[in-house]
Amino acid sequence: MGKPDGPIKLEEGWAMMEVDTNIYNMCTQKLPYDHSEQLYARYRTSLQNYIEECVVPSLKDLKGVSLLRTLCRRWQNHTLMVRWMSRIFSYLDRYYVQRHNLNSMNEVGLLVWKEVVHEVIKSRVTDAILELVERERDGEAVDCPLLKNSLATYQEVGMGLLDAYEKDFEAALLQTTAKYYKRKSAGWLETYSTPEFLSMAEACLKAEENRVDAYLHVSTRTKLLSTTETELLKEHSLSLLEKEGSGCAALLRDGKKEDLARMFRLFGRIPKGLEPMAAIFKDFVESEGMSHVRAATEAAVSKQAKEKDAGKAGKDGAAAPEHQFIRVAIDLHDTYSDYVVSYFGSASLFHKALKEAFETFCNKQIGRATVAEAMASFCDSLLRKGSTSEKLTDDEVESLLDRVVKLLAYVSDKDLFAEFYRTKLSKRLLGTHMASEELEKGVLIRLKQQCGTQFTSRMEGMVHDLAHAKDKMEEFVRWQKKRGVTLPVELNATVLTVGFWPTFKKIEPTLPEEMLMAMNQFTQFHEAINNGSRRLTWHHTHGNVLVRATYDKTYELVVTPTQATILALFNDATSLKYVEIQEATNIDSDDLERTLASLVFAKHKLLSKEPMGRTINSTDTFAYNAGFKDRMRRIRVALPPLEDRRKVKEDVGKDRVHIIQATIVRIMKSRRVMKHQELLVEVVGQTQKMFAADVKLVKKQIESLIEREFLERDEKDTAMYKYVA
Structure with missing residues (x-):
């Protein structure tokens, strides 16, 4: 039955009404x-x-495209015929079908097609469709x-379900897809590089998505792509x-960013496809970082050997190789952080x-220095006036x-960095x-944001002391005027809060009378x-004294109190024994010896020594160096730096003992009873933000x-601890 070419004619309309009336009469009688x-x-x-x-005879001997075209034409005619027949027998649909819970007239048409046509030719139709799909691939x-249209027959005979589509076509499609890409990928793997392979795989996945949009049912998308991904990528x-x-x-080595993104x-x-890629990324970054650690260590050892052979003392803190390593680590972090984000x-x-890789090589030793020390020294080189x-x-x-500061997140011994800094x-x-007060405050703000308030509290106290020093000196000047006191020398004292500052080595030289008078007045x-509530202790290791000295011309010498004390002796004598x-x-x-060396051997040789030599001995004689000359009028005479690495580490070690003990007590006070292993894990976990606690040290503090009766062992189980209130 063909589709009408135009509107139904009047005669046809009356004929259909007559048929409809006859059906009505046949169905409404008793x-x-x-x-x-x-x-x-x-x-x-x-x-x-x-x-x-x-229909069946017309499809019997057909294959391929001919079969599909004939099928689509016959299916179109069938659906049109069923539609018209359903209208003619609509009374049956409205009453008889509903009353007896039967299939509708339209459903009967689909069922008949499924039983007589679909079940007979479905394998040939599926083969024909799959052949075209492979040709398209x-x-x-x-x-398309x-x-x-051919696949529509699979979907419509399901009458709202996709059973026929999935069972009779989709299963075969997925199977042939797997075989197709298994064959293709095996050849590509042998022939092409990884970027080329992945580029073709991406194109194939895009083509399969387009295939779904063009003629497959939308429910096939996930399954088809999953099958393709498995054969092209997972395998x-x-x-x-x-x-x-x-x-x-x-x-990664060649910086192929777009290929890495693909x-x-x-x-x-x-599923879990990124895990091996992330592992390779970690190993690569770690390997690159470790290669720089080895290079920096070799350079540092070589530099130390050269300094030792030349009899020169190294600079305080980490030397150039360690600084160079920090620069490289910063650049590495910028590079690979951008990889991760972009x-x-x-x-x-x-x-x-990225975190695990950086944690590995950012906690290694660079020569004599740890990375924590190198970072503190690097910051010092940036913040110190004229040091770079x-x-x-x-x-x-x-x-x-x-x-x-961002790099500091990967350092385990943050407390060591804090103390060196x-x-x-x-x-x-x-x-x-100090090069810039604003830069100093900016670093402290960043450190506080990353490590917490406690991390920077003492450093902020140091800056606070310096900020109030000027106000205190102005108050001292007013106090002097009120009392009518005039000092023989100009004094500028800085009062420090003991808890904020590092401990200074105690040196108590016999100072010149003028300096002592000024200090006594400030005291x-x-x-x-x-009101006598705060005791003042003078430290002469970090002070500066401006001394006027006459050689070929008058110089202003910026020296330490100990240097000034020695130089003052030569006002009354041209030479003195040690x-x-x-x-x-x-x-x-x-x-x-250290102070005399700064006056005899350094760049500015203010004194001379007999006998000549590179060491200071107790039998030496020192004299005013009348031949000293310099083009500058103001000269800063620096002391040879003290080796404070060992002292800082000792101080940090003591602090760790106190922190571990306090952590143990705090945990046990809240838990009351706890097993040994659980306590170890808890202590290590709570202290890891500042340092990596050594398990042996934790056991020792337990x-x-x-012994001090804060804790006790359980009588029945020695691995169980009890808190003693």
Whole structure:
């Protein structure tokens, strides 16, 4: 039955009304004249006879495209015929079908087609469709509307369900898809590099998505893509990632960012596909970092050997190789953080890999220095006035400092960094070597944001002391005027809070009378304003004295109090023996030798020594060096730096003992009873933000607390601890 070419003519309309009326009359009579059941049965029989006689023979010997085209034409005619027949027998649908819970007239038409046509030719139709799909995959143009219409028969005979589509076609499609891409990928793997393979795989996945949009049912998308991903990616993931010369490590080495981004996108499509990629990323970054650690260590050892051979003392803190390592580590972090954010989708898996890699090599030793010490020294070189050979703007310095603080997140011994940084900060503040107060405060803000308030509290106290020093000196000047006191020398004292600053070595030289008078006046002032509640202790290790000295011309010498004390002796004598200087100044041998060396051997040789030599001996004689000359009028005479690395580490070690003990007590006080292993894990976990606690040290402190009766062992179980209230 064909589709009408135009509107139904009047005669046809009357004929249809007459048929409709006859059907109505046949179905509304009382038994035995109600023919609804017979009409319903004859309707099905008529459709079946028509299909068996006209449709099935026309499809019998056809294959391929011819089969699909004939099928689509016959299906179109059938659906049109069923639609019209359903209208004619609509009364049956409205009453008889509903009353007896039967299939509708339209459903009967679909069922008959499914039983007589679909079940007979479905395998041939599926083969024909799959043949066209494979030809399309191989680049041949195919009739997509024909494929879409052919597949519509699978979907419509399901009457709202996809059973026929999934069972009779989709299962075969997925099977042939797996075989097709298994064959293709095996050849590609042998022929192409990883980026080329992945580029083709991405194109295939896009083509399959387009295929679904063009003629497949939308429910097939996930299954089809999953099958394709499995054969192209999952089955070859390790081979592709580890392929020599073009795998993940090679792409990282060569900086192939777009290829890495594609690799991330594609392997992110398969379950756990990114885990091996993240592992390779971690190993690569760690390996690169460790290579720089080894290079910096070799350079540092070589530099130390050269200094030892030349008889020169190294500078305080980490030397140039360690600084260079920090620069390299900063650049590495910038580079690979950008990889994670820009090309790896900020995936937590890659953030974790980056963190673990940096934690590995950022906690190694660089020569004699740890990375924590090197970082503190590097910050000092940026913040110390005139200490870097590079001409950096404030913005560049601020950027470097910001990146160093970010790098600190990977350092386990943050407390060691804090102590080294605090020691160097004290020297910058007291020695007036601070390049910028704003930069100093900016670093403390960043450190506080990353490590917490407790981390920077003492450093902030140091800056606070310096900020109030000027106000205190102005108050001292007013106090002097009020009392009518005039000092023989100008004094500028800085009062420090003991708890904030590092401990300074105690040196008590016999100072010149003028200096002592000024110090005594300030001591009286301090006791007066504090009502004697705060004791003042003078430290001469970090102070500066401005001394006028006459050689070929008058110079202003910026020296320490101990240097000034020794130089003052030569106002009344042209030469003095070592023993005479020691008796007059009351300075111990180590500090005296260090101070004399700064006046005899350094760049500015203010004194001369007999006999000549590179060491200071107790039998030497020292004299005013009348031949001293310098083009500058103001000269800063620096003391040889003290080796404070050991002292800082000792101080940190003591602090760790106190922190571990306090942590143990705090945990046990809240838990009351706890097993040994659980306590160890808890203590290590709570202290790891500041340092990596040594398990042996934790055990030792547990024993110490047991001896001091803070804890006790359970009588029945020695691995159980109890808190003693």
